[in-house]
Amino acid sequence: MRNLQIYEDIYVCQGNQDVIGKSLNLYRKQLDYLSKFEYSPQNDTVYILEMYGAQGNLLITIWNKNKMLSYTNEQGPFESKNESLFTKYMMELVSEWNIPGIRKEEINSNTLPSELIYATKIVFNKGKYHIACIYFKDFFNLERDTGNEIY
Numbered sequence: 001m002r003n004l005q006i007y008e009d010i011y012v013c014q015g016n017q018d019v020i021g022k023s024l025n026l027y028r029k030q031l032d033y034l035s036k037f038e039y040s041p042q043n044d045t046v047y048i049l050e051m052y053g054a055q056g057n058l059l060i061t062i063w064n065k066n067k068m069l070s071y072t073n074e075q076g077p078f079e080s081k082n083e084s085l086f087t088k089y090m091m092e093l094v095s096e097w098n099i100p101g102i103r104k105e106e107i108n109s110n111t112l113p114s115e116l117i118y119a120t121k122i123v124f125n126k127g128k129y130h131i132a133c134i135y136f137k138d139f140f141n142l143e144r145d146t147g148n149e150i151y
Helices: 002-014 019-031 088-095 099-107
Strands: 043-052 058-063 068-072 079-081 116-125 128-137
Touching: 002 019, 002 116, 002 128, 019 043, 019 058, 043 088, 058 088, 088 099, 088 116, 099 128
Parallel strands: none
Antiparallel strands: 043 058, 043 116, 058 068, 068 079, 116 128
16 A cells, blocks of 8 residues: 555656556556566665656566566566666666756767656655656767677
């Protein structure tokens, strides 16, 4: 039950009430990934990256300092993976909550199509939580982000 409230709070925080925002929120509730992810409601920070692709595929990676879990429906039904679906560099910027760094990368991005990525930071402290959100254009860089650079 608590996770449903967190998902609603993410939806409100993102402020994106369009079809993509509503779809992401629906999938959050259906997958209920927080219930499958080990975190401490007493003292933890959880990060989430979500991208709704042009072909209707969804990429989700959730992580903290100890664990990572991803979901994708690229092959049809949702599959979970213990690896990132986003680049190491992007995850580092999000983990540092480096908004100026993210904006700088987004401005210099030439990725087409220009997909939006939704980042969420949930800080848990003594059973309470605070949510921060940002969305940005994908900024994959072929020279920097290829090879074994993904977490």
